[in-house]
Amino acid sequence: MSDTVIQNPEPNYLEYQGRYKGIFAWIFSTDHKRIGLLYLYSMLVLFSVAAILGLLMKIELIAPGKTIMDAQTYNSFFTLHGITMIFLIVVPGLPAVFGNFFLPLMIGAKDVAFPKLNLLSWWIYILGAAVALSAQFFGDGPPDTGWTFYAPYSFRTGTNMLPAVTGAFILGFSSIATGLNFIVTIHRMRAPGMAWMKMPLFPWAIYGTSWIQVLATPIVGITLLMIVLERTLQIGFFDPALGGDPILYQHLFWIYSHPAVYIMILPAMGVISEIIPTFARKTIFGYKAIVVSTLAIAFVGYFVWGHHMFTSGMSGTALYTFSILTFLVAIPSAIKIFNWVATLHKASIDIQTPFLWALCFLFVFMIGGLSGMVLGALSANVHLHDTAFVVAHFHFIVFGGTGYAFFGALHYWYPKMFGRMYDKGWANIGLAVFFTGFNTLYLPMFYLGMIGMPRRYYDYVEEFHGPNIVSSFGAMLMISGLIIIITNLVRSARKGEIAEADPWKGKTLEWTVASPPPLENFAEIPVVTKRPYDYE
Amino acid sequence: MEKEQHTHIVKYKTYVFVLIALLFMTFTSVAITSLNLGPYTVSAALLLAGCKSLLVLLIFMHLKFDKKFYAIMAASVFLLLGCVIFITFLDYLYR
Amino acid sequence: MSNHAHIDEHRDDEGAKTGMWIFIFTELILFGGLFIVYSVYRYLNPAAFHLAAEELDTFIGTANTVILLISSMTIAMSISAIQYQNKKLTLILMGVTILLAVAFMVNKYFEWSGKISHGIYPGSPTLMEASQGEILFFGLYYAMTGLHALHIIIGVAFIAYVMRLVVKDEVQHDNFTILENSGLYWHLVDLIWIFLFPLFYLIT
The missing domain is CATH 1.20.5 (Single alpha-helices involved in coiled-coils or other helix-helix interfaces)
Structure with missing residues (x-):
């Protein structure tokens, strides 16, 4: 990579040699770019494991009755799949990988506000992951509660709950530390001239996300702690035998876990808001509306948790309130969709892989969002609650939303991160296979849910067989697509052609530095005079 | 970095006055509880706690400055x- | 990393304080979760909570409140003292804060051990015979005051660490953000107690 050295006398962050050598130069590095990649690699490994668990579950469901695993194994598989995917991948996902790597670059800073805390939060992440996953290997069998740890089952089950719950508790600290770091970074370290309303939209999304991380995570922390205390010390919190109310557990759990959905989706929206203007070669339509809707989602999203509990026996008043609020929170999301589409209007679009990911995101996110409206309606919810419909909706939003944005971001910023370009042909083929597989997998599940197939069962009656075969076939196709995509990216990190500093003609600050960025990002802190997407 | 902060020094006397107010409210809430005002006991105690926390936040924690x-x-x-x-x-x- | 350290070493006092405040918000929400549980169960079991609260000693509770309020004042004063460049007074005030914290913990120890010797602790046979509301009350009592006590211990460790920095002159009149932050943390502990006190001791 000699040419980057010529552009910039300082070594790039990948080649830099500090006090430590080899792997220690990475796991003890306080460089936000290296930490971002540490998260990326850890998540890629965990994601592969959890995706394979998902595939195995779909293979189990290819035919009624026992196919490849028994009921208890299936229970532990969907629990582990959920814990890993939610707590270890999609919640930290975009902020920890791309927030870490690009937030300082996009606001013109040399690093985050607290680099050591940043490294610490990666270590806490690894510790939490190790503790949570250790539940699989010792004790009385892997947890089988599902990722929600609902009381009272979570302290009645004989399986090894404590490590899983403790692990999730520890991961909360990592999430809080990252959020805190980003808020302070955005407040204190924006480049001179970058007023709030001149900040690109991905940092804005990270800002909203960080506030949710900071203000919602402690609730789940204390809730999980109560489960631990209840299991170990018999302190009565949620056990009806001790006077507790299990529905209160659900309240507390969703007070965090619903905002957590916005922790997942807000940065995804931020990524899309970056990709679309770059490839449309046009200023984003309604910058202010997107900013305001980001903050509105973060705020209103805090008060809709009850829509996960419509059949739990809540009071009627609570039901109506949560249903109305759920419909309200859809408005700012829809505003963003309109803004993205309006940006594409009369634009001279350069169709590249990241842009195709963004388009696919729009498609699946709309399906996910609109099916969410179906679930937000009280009467429909009673019918669809705990069916495959919910699973399909959830995966369209979380995998379709966050997952697509994650891969979109990876393809968008890849040349910047590694200084090399992936094979665009293979990337597009991978996307096509993945997208086809994704829809073949999850669309039939909407139908299955509507005709009454419950979720979280390893078995089903013969009537559900046909759509399940299609769905399981889709799962295999989707995994093949993922293999193509990831292989292409991994291969290109070494063998891809050298990328220039600004391969997509992006206008935000990260494209003004060399690819890969030099150790300190900016030799001189830039002075910002223009708005972020200035293509005029 | 810029050094715009840390110019305001709170006088010792201010803190003493705040402490006296806090102690006064503490004893008042204990006294009110023994009066047995029925349902108003809790509201009175929480109201006083609210005032106390406001004082702590504004003066002790410097939110005012x-x-x-x-x-x-x-x-x-x-x-x-x-x-x-x-x-x-x-x-x-x-x- | 050694020759990489110049990145880390930008000093931003306001940023450090912002970070501390955000951390304090997370702590408030953490206890907020317990307050939600408390208020729901109190609403569902008013009589039992009333009965159980009479078991608690208002005198010890009041004494501990006074102790914490004074300690909050002393740590706040120590910040003024360092600004007046009075190192000795700063150290004295911080020392007094720690002593008061220890007094608080001693009180707490006697209070808890008294309860435990009466057979009132989570899972105890005596408590299991009591009504469900009382089980919930004492569960919350131990959890909330216990978590609060844990914060006291962390606060003492934090203040002791900053005292060492003051002794070594690493915290001075123009560089005392960490002292301010330890003070903020200590006030948080006080703030939570201000609400715990009426909710557990004054509901008679």
Whole structure:
């Protein structure tokens, strides 16, 4: 990579040699770019494991009755799949990988506000992951509660709950530390001239996300702690035998876990808001509306948790309130969709892989969002609650939303991160296979849910067989697509052609530095005079 | 970095006055409890606790002298908690 | 990393304080979760909570409140003292804060051990015979005051660490953000107690 050295006398962050050598130069590095990649690699490994668990579950469901695993194994598989995917991948996902790597670059800073805390939060992440996953290997069998740890089952089950719950508790600290770091970074370290309303939209999304991380995570922390205390010390919190109310557990759990959905989706929206203007070669339509809707989602999203509990026996008043609020929170999301589409209007679009990911995101996110409206309606919810419909909706939003944005971001910023370009042909083929597989997998599940197939069962009656075969076939196709995509990216990190500093003609600050960025990002802190997407 | 902060020094006397006010409110709330005002006991005790925490936040924790951002955020956090408790009680009050 | 350290070493006092405040918000929400649980169960079991609260000693509770309020004042004063460049007074005030914290913990120890010797602790046979509301009350009592006590211990460790920095002159009149932050943390502990006190001791 000699040419980057010529552009910039300082070594790039990948080649830099500090006090430590080899792997220690990475796991003890306080460089936000290296930490971002540490998260990326850890998540890629965990994601592969959890995706394979998902595939195995779909293979189990290819035919009624026992196919490849028994009921208890299936229970532990969907629990582990959920814990890993939610707590270890999609919640930290975009902020920890791309927030870490690009937030300082996009606001013109040399690093985050607290680099050591940043490294610490990666270590806490690894510790939490190790503790949570250790539940699989010792004790009385892997947890089988599902990722929600609902009381009272979570302290009645004989399986090894404590490590899983403790692990999730520890991961909360990592999430809080990252959020805190980003808020302070955005407040204190924006480049001179970058007023709030001149900040690109991905940092804005990270800002909203960080506030949710900071203000919602402690609730789940204390809730999980109560489960631990209840299991170990018999302190009565949620056990009806001790006077507790299990529905209160659900309240507390969703007070965090619903905002957590916005922790997942807000940065995804931020990524899309970056990709679309770059490839449309046009200023984003309604910058202010997107900013305001980001903050509105973060705020209103805090008060809709009850829509996960419509059949739990809540009071009627609570039901109506949560249903109305759920419909309200859809408005700012829809505003963003309109803004993205309006940006594409009369634009001279350069169709590249990241842009195709963004388009696919729009498609699946709309399906996910609109099916969410179906679930937000009280009467429909009673019918669809705990069916495959919910699973399909959830995966369209979380995998379709966050997952697509994650891969979109990876393809968008890849040349910047590694200084090399992936094979665009293979990337597009991978996307096509993945997208086809994704829809073949999850669309039939909407139908299955509507005709009454419950979720979280390893078995089903013969009537559900046909759509399940299609769905399981889709799962295999989707995994093949993922293999193509990831292989292409991994291969290109070494063998891809050298990328220039600004391969997509992006206008935000990260494209003004060399690819890969030099150790300190900016030799001189830039002075910002223009708005972020200035293509005029 | 710029050094715009840390110019304000709070006098010792201010802190003493605040402490006296805090102690006074503590003893008042203990006294009120022994009066047995029925349902108003709790509201009185919580009201006094609210005043006490306001004093601690404004003077001891310097919210009054610091940038407004901190005060706004602290108020928002309490407002958020209040809203969450309110919405939770929409379930329990009408069940 | 050694020759990489110049990145880390930008000093931003306001940023450090912002970070501390955000951390304090997370702590408030953490206890907020417990307050939600408390208020729901109190609403569902008013009589039992009333009965159980009479078991608690208002005198010890009041004494501990006074102790914490004074300690909050001393740590706040120590910040003024360092600004007046009075190192000795700063150290004295911080020392007094720690002593008061220890007094608080001693009180707490006697209070808890008294309860435990009466057979009132989570899972105890005596408590299991009591009504469900009382089980919930004492569960919350131990959890909330216990978590609060844990914060006292962390606060003492934090203040002791900052005292060492003051002794070594690493915290001075123009560089005392960490002292301010330890003070903020200590006030948080006080703030939570201000609400715990009426909710557990004054509901008679």
